[in-house]
Amino acid sequence: MKTLEVDLGHRSYPIHIGSQLLSNSDLLKPHIQGKSVVIVTNETVAPLYLGTLKTQLSNYRCDSIVLKDGEAHKNLETLNTIYTRLLEQRYDRKTTLIALGGGVVGDIAGYAAASYQRGIPFIQIPTTLLAQVDSSVGGKTAVNHPLGKNMIGAFYQPQCVLADTEVLKTLPPRELAAGLAEVIKYGLLGDREFLLWVKDNMDALKDCDNATLTTAIERSCQMKAEIVAADEREGGQRALLNLGHTFGHAIETEMGYGEWLHGEAVGAGMVMAAEMSRACGWIKQEDLDLAKEVIAAADLPTQPPSKMTPDTFLQHMARDKKVIDGSLRLVLLKALGHAVVTADFDQAALMATLERE
Amino acid sequence: MKTLEVDLGHRSYPIHIGSQLLSNSDLLKPHIQGKSVVIVTNETVAPLYLGTLKTQLSNYRCDSIVLKDGEAHKNLETLNTIYTRLLEQRYDRKTTLIALGGGVVGDIAGYAAASYQRGIPFIQIPTTLLAQVDSSVGGKTAVNHPLGKNMIGAFYQPQCVLADTEVLKTLPPRELAAGLAEVIKYGLLGDREFLLWVKDNMDALKDCDNATLTTAIERSCQMKAEIVAADEREGGQRALLNLGHTFGHAIETEMGYGEWLHGEAVGAGMVMAAEMSRACGWIKQEDLDLAKEVIAAADLPTQPPSKMTPDTFLQHMARDKKVIDGSLRLVLLKALGHAVVTADFDQAALMATLERE
Numbered sequence: 001m002k003t004l005e006v007d008l009g010h011r012s013y014p015i016h017i018g019s020q021l022l023s024n025s026d027l028l029k030p031h032i033q034g035k036s037v038v039i040v041t042n043e044t045v046a047p048l049y050l051g052t053l054k055t056q057l058s059n060y061r062c063d064s065i066v067l068k069d070g071e072a073h074k075n076l077e078t079l080n081t082i083y084t085r086l087l088e089q090r091y092d093r094k095t096t097l098i099a100l101g102g103g104v105v106g107d108i109a110g111y112a113a114a115s116y117q118r119g120i121p122f123i124q125i126p127t128t129l130l131a132q133v134d135s136s137v138g139g140k141t142a143v144n145h146p147l148g149k150n151m152i153g154a155f156y157q158p159q160c161v162l163a164d165t166e167v168l169k170t171l172p173p174r175e176l177a178a179g180l181a182e183v184i185k186y187g188l189l190g191d192r193e194f195l196l197w198v199k200d201n202m203d204a205l206k207d208c209d210n211a212t213l214t215t216a217i218e219r220s221c222q223m224k225a226e227i228v229a230a231d232e233r234e235g236g237q238r239a240l241l242n243l244g245h246t247f248g249h250a251i252e253t254e255m256g257y258g259e260w261l262h263g264e265a266v267g268a269g270m271v272m273a274a275e276m277s278r279a280c281g282w283i284k285q286e287d288l289d290l291a292k293e294v295i296a297a298a299d300l301p302t303q304p305p306s307k308m309t310p311d312t313f314l315q316h317m318a319r320d321k322k323v324i325d326g327s328l329r330l331v332l333l334k335a336l337g338h339a340v341v342t343a344d345f346d347q348a349a350l351m352a353t354l355e356r357e
Numbered sequence: 358m359k360t361l362e363v364d365l366g367h368r369s370y371p372i373h374i375g376s377q378l379l380s381n382s383d384l385l386k387p388h389i390q391g392k393s394v395v396i397v398t399n400e401t402v403a404p405l406y407l408g409t410l411k412t413q414l415s416n417y418r419c420d421s422i423v424l425k426d427g428e429a430h431k432n433l434e435t436l437n438t439i440y441t442r443l444l445e446q447r448y449d450r451k452t453t454l455i456a457l458g459g460g461v462v463g464d465i466a467g468y469a470a471a472s473y474q475r476g477i478p479f480i481q482i483p484t485t486l487l488a489q490v491d492s493s494v495g496g497k498t499a500v501n502h503p504l505g506k507n508m509i510g511a512f513y514q515p516q517c518v519l520a521d522t523e524v525l526k527t528l529p530p531r532e533l534a535a536g537l538a539e540v541i542k543y544g545l546l547g548d549r550e551f552l553l554w555v556k557d558n559m560d561a562l563k564d565c566d567n568a569t570l571t572t573a574i575e576r577s578c579q580m581k582a583e584i585v586a587a588d589e590r591e592g593g594q595r596a597l598l599n600l601g602h603t604f605g606h607a608i609e610t611e612m613g614y615g616e617w618l619h620g621e622a623v624g625a626g627m628v629m630a631a632e633m634s635r636a637c638g639w640i641k642q643e644d645l646d647l648a649k650e651v652i653a654a655a656d657l658p659t660q661p662p663s664k665m666t667p668d669t670f671l672q673h674m675a676r677d678k679k680v681i682d683g684s685l686r687l688v689l690l691k692a693l694g695h696a697v698v699t700a701d702f703d704q705a706a707l708m709a710t711l712e713r714e
Contacts, residue, residue, distance in 0.1 A: 145440055145444060
């Protein structure tokens with residue numbers, strides 16, 4: 001087992017990565033303060049892992065809330081069903097909420113924990129590769145609004161994160177690929193060597209080889225933890241983590257949440273960011289080709305859905321959280337392995353990218 | 358003008374108290390970072406003060422959201438109308454939200470600011486005495502859930518607070534009295550001298566004498582700011598501010614939000630806390646009589662509505678945020694001017710108080 005520490009002063013917390021962590025109650029217990037635990041999960045994950053987790057928690061008052069599966073349910077209505085259940089069962093503010101599931105479960109349970117009685121303790125047990133390398137680290141919690149993704153939320157840190165590589169073996173290949181999009185992202189934005197390692201080890205990653213996955217998750221979490229520690233509330237550097245996400249969010253919003261997986265939209269979005277960086281003259285054609293090659297090798301889409309016009313892109317992008325005082329900032333590549341957040345780009349390069357010329 | 362500083366490290370902020378502050382734009386401008394401001398107010402306050410405030414903000418993109426008046430609208434639905442308006446008008450995360458109104462407007466606008474795009478800057482301009490001495494100070498924001506008051510919220514600090522005594526002159530007498538309940542609370546919980554000062558100056562306070570109000574607000578905010586600075590997230594001492602509130606919240610919840618004003622419920626709740634402290638043998642009969650006398654002099658109720666049975670009280674109190682691992686903690690008086698938070702009380706004294714024997 002590997003353990004990383006996310007360094008945020010008195011809100012620091014550990015990330016444990018390895019196999020069979022879900023059946024090791026010694027990892028959880030130091031992080032549960034009160035006598036009550038409520039597990040938030042979904043109807044896909046519950047039959048697979050809820051029983052195992054509950055067995056570890058037999059010394060606590062323990063309930064579970066099973067949500068419908070999918071991004072389409074990450075909204076205020078679902079959030080309200082969690083509040084109602086907690087209040088009906090009279091769970092107090094020392095209750096620990098555990099998120100057992102993918103990014104949607106983590107985001108919504110995390111935001112429920114942030115806002116229930118103005119904040120209760122919270123533990124993340126991510127069960128998808130996407131959640132293990134991305135959404136479970138860094139304290140971003142949120143739900144969607146019909147007018148935009150993740151528009152309602154909080155920065156709220158968990159007590160700890162358990163990333164069990166064993167549970168990834170039951171993931172559908174499409175979900176695994178979506179997680180690999182974020183792994184590739186870390187290579188693209190800050191570590192060319194790691195990008196090449198991912199390319200060379202793509203088959204082992206897709207086959208769910210335990211050791212290869214552990215290395216990939218560890219390096220990804222490490223990079224994310226460093227960036228988050230330097231910039232918890234997204235003043236500057238943290239926005240680098242949104243490489244491919246401004247284009248990707250536009251795709252997700254236009255298609256309706258859940259139609260394209262988040263990682264798939266990010267895959268296409270990263271290709272667009274690389275294409276635009278090429279159009280700006282910042283990276284070479286061979287860099288763009290390599291980025292596309294790795295993304296394609298992970299079985300991810302390398303272009304947006306054909307129904308997306310430049311207008312639909314621009315409409316959604318105007319609502320992006322990185323828009324400040326009306327000016328759009330994008331995460332682009334100055335080199336393969338070196339991303340920047342900038343509003344200083346050639347508007348023609350953006351239009352060429354959106355028009356897919 | 359008096360200025361207090363709430364000391365919370367890098368989240369410290371000033372409270373300005375005095376008359377005619379609303380028409381002094383120099384107080385606001387240093388606290389607005391971006392180019393956009395959205396004022397959240399209600400249909401009662403808007404005709405009186407929205408115009409004056411907007412005049413001060415002519416250099417900014419400035420919109421206003423006018424809510425229906427009353428605690429009954431402090432819920433997730435109203436919150437969602439704020440999110441929708443902000444998103445429709447594409448307000449970004451540098452937008453400053455200004456709460457212009459009483460405690461309900463401050464709580465809901467504050468929570469909207471805490472949660473919109475995971476947090477945007479926020480300024481409080483409280484227009485009721487209650488909000489000036491209580492809810493605008495300390496960073497508690499929340500909305501109600503049908504199963505409990507303030508059950509969904511965040512600790513979120515404003516950039517600054519403007520308490521303009523001039524605006525209190527348009528308050529209905531019942532609202533002014535409700536504010537005096539919290540002023541009396543500070544005397545009861547921590548400053549016997551101040552309690553006697555309030556008793557002696559009750560007529561001037563009810564007549565809205567500017568200088569007397571300024572003194573009362575300043576001392577109240579000072580006591581609250583000290584308690585909040587020592588315990589921002591309500592681990593211990595901060596719960597003292599809930600003197601009378603556990604009984605009071607039960608009254609508000611049972612009667613339906615808005616039927617009894619918050620301060621009226623707190624008035625009756627403080628008498629109950631004093632009666633229970635007397636039943637525990639902690640304060641003398643003459644202390645109880647003095648507490649009742651001051652509360653009655655402010656034209657506040659000194660007993661709960663007759664329909665409240667011990668059972669209805671206990672049911673609502675079991676959901677109180679001060680319940681920890683199933684045990685009820687109450688704020689009681691060890692002496693007049695000295696409150697404690699305790700779960701160590703005579704159950705018979707509680708029942709006698711609830712049964713109104």
